[in-house]
Amino acid sequence: MAPQNQRAIIIGGGIIGGVAAYFLHQKGWSVTIVEKDRFGYGASHGNCGLVVPGHVDPLNSPENLIKGIGWMLKKNAPLFIRLRTDAAWARWMLQFIRHCFGSHRQVSAAGRAALMTETISLYDTLIKTEGIDCHWDTPGTCHLFRSKKDFAAFRATNHFQAYVGYKVKPLIGAPLHDLLPTISPEVVGAWHDRQAALLRPDAFMRGLAGVLKNKGIEIVEQTEFIGFNREYGRAVAARTDQGVFAAEAFVVATGAWTAMLSDALGCRIPIQPGKGYSVTFRRPANSPTLPCFFEEQRVVLTPWSDSLRLGGTMEFSGFDDNLNPFRLATLFRALKQYLPLSIPDQIEEEWCGWRPITWDGLPIIDHLPDFENVVLAVGHNELGLTMAPATGQLVAEMTSQESLHIDPSFYQIDRLF
Numbered sequence: 001m002a003p004q005n006q007r008a009i010i011i012g013g014g015i016i017g018g019v020a021a022y023f024l025h026q027k028g029w030s031v032t033i034v035e036k037d038r039f040g041y042g043a044s045h046g047n048c049g050l051v052v053p054g055h056v057d058p059l060n061s062p063e064n065l066i067k068g069i070g071w072m073l074k075k076n077a078p079l080f081i082r083l084r085t086d087a088a089w090a091r092w093m094l095q096f097i098r099h100c101f102g103s104h105r106q107v108s109a110a111g112r113a114a115l116m117t118e119t120i121s122l123y124d125t126l127i128k129t130e131g132i133d134c135h136w137d138t139p140g141t142c143h144l145f146r147s148k149k150d151f152a153a154f155r156a157t158n159h160f161q162a163y164v165g166y167k168v169k170p171l172i173g174a175p176l177h178d179l180l181p182t183i184s185p186e187v188v189g190a191w192h193d194r195q196a197a198l199l200r201p202d203a204f205m206r207g208l209a210g211v212l213k214n215k216g217i218e219i220v221e222q223t224e225f226i227g228f229n230r231e232y233g234r235a236v237a238a239r240t241d242q243g244v245f246a247a248e249a250f251v252v253a254t255g256a257w258t259a260m261l262s263d264a265l266g267c268r269i270p271i272q273p274g275k276g277y278s279v280t281f282r283r284p285a286n287s288p289t290l291p292c293f294f295e296e297q298r299v300v301l302t303p304w305s306d307s308l309r310l311g312g313t314m315e316f317s318g319f320d321d322n323l324n325p326f327r328l329a330t331l332f333r334a335l336k337q338y339l340p341l342s343i344p345d346q347i348e349e350e351w352c353g354w355r356p357i358t359w360d361g362l363p364i365i366d367h368l369p370d371f372e373n374v375v376l377a378v379g380h381n382e383l384g385l386t387m388a389p390a391t392g393q394l395v396a397e398m399t400s401q402e403s404l405h406i407d408p409s410f411y412q413i414d415r416l417f
């Protein structure tokens with residue numbers, strides 16, 4: 001297919017849709033993004049902003065399963081599951097558990113690594129070429145532990161980091177205190193990951209919107225996709241609550257909401273919304289310059305030049321958009337336990353968003369079975385920011401029917417049927 005002057009519609013204006021638009025435009029497509037709310041205000045807005053290629057190990061593991069069961073019984077745990085009886089949830093849960101065992105974890109790690117290995121250099125090129133002002137930096141990260149057992153067990157991570165070609169290094173005693181002078185004496189050790197970058201996600205999404213608009217890409221907000229008009233196995237137009245958008249090709253990048261579009265897409269997409277919280281505040285004196293993971297609490301601290309963000313928690317409670325004050329307080333409790341800092345009264349933003357969680361830790365990047373010209377790019381789990389550039393390139397190649405730079409078999413939709 002020669003894309004020159006052909007139109008592609010992208011449904012969903014998060015980071016996956018936005019970056020896919022960028023690469024489709026590079027290949028000569030005329031692109032329109034259709035967004036039900038505002039561009040960049042889904043999960044891509046208030047996340048922790050870390051680009052972490054080493055995080056190839058999926059959430060599916062026997063260790064996480066055991067921890068998860070314990071967490072379900074605790075009030076201030078990082079995981080909350082609202083008990084439900086619907087069949088889709090039960091099937092998703094059973095499949096998640098199944099994928100904690102056997103070779104599934106290795107397959108998932110290999111598929112995640114393929115999308116993450118080059119991500120820092122891809123972001124570097126994109127941000128510098130387009131002059132996006134988003135606090136881009138490559139300081140690495142530190143994983144902090146209060147339990148000796150958990151600290152020792154983290155060594156196993158190196159097995160998975162080998163997929164992206166490097167290892168994390170242990171830090172204890174003086175070198176750790178030199179790196180993080182305000183660290184709590186209760187922290188027994190840390191693992192230092194030098195191959196990690198950070199950006200401010202809301203600033204990146206704002207900058208990306210400007211870049212896309214300058215290139216002539218149309219962003220149509222407050223417009224909800226409802227279904228496709230179909231002719232001979234192909235979609236010819238996207239129907240929305242604001243009218244019909246005709247095109248030669250379509251990309252669905254609707255994040256956690258994709259599961260609600262089964263009828264429109266012609267198949268069930270098993271994605272669960274994994275709700276997370278973040279709180280952003282002015283940067284206190286003595287703040288670290290290195291992003292930190294407070295491991296036992298699964299809370300992340302991201303420092304930018306003028307602000308700090310704490311983010312974390314995983315709630316499986318549907319699309320409940322209540323900002324639970326108890327959960328937000330959990331983030332501050334974790335900070336106190338690992339890296340006590342005096343928090344200013346003024347909070348910039350309290351936020352929640354939904355990670356698109358698949359049962360095997362892998363996204364779905366594939367043509368829809370019922371529509372040969374619709375590519376689905378969803379289910380990027382807890383790492384959509386990290387996986388976005390390679391996903392955008394892959395989507396552009398698939399849509400343009402070019403050879404693919406990554407083996408797409410990991411992301412096929414039929415593994416979920």
Ligand SMILES: Cc1cc2nc3c(=O)[nH]c(=O)nc-3n(C[C@H](O)[C@H](O)[C@H](O)COP(=O)(O)OP(=O)(O)OC[C@H]3O[C@@H](n4cnc5c(N)ncnc54)[C@H](O)[C@@H]3O)c2cc1C
Pocket residue numbers: 011012013014015016017034035036037038039040041042043044045046047048049050051052223224225226253254255256257258274275276277278311312352353354355356378379380381382383384385386387
């Ligand atoms: C607390 C938290 C911290 C995180 N930290 C990190 C991190 O540090 N690093 C990292 O790599 N990842 C992180 N993530 C994960 C990351 O934010 C997500 O994986 C990523 O943002 C998903 O991007 P997306 O474009 O698929 O979804 P979204 O950003 O949610 O975008 C989907 C868009 O589709 C739109 N949409 C849905 N349905 C329709 C429809 N019918 N019609 C039109 N539009 C529609 C939505 O309104 C939305 O704007 C974090 C997530 C959370 C919650």
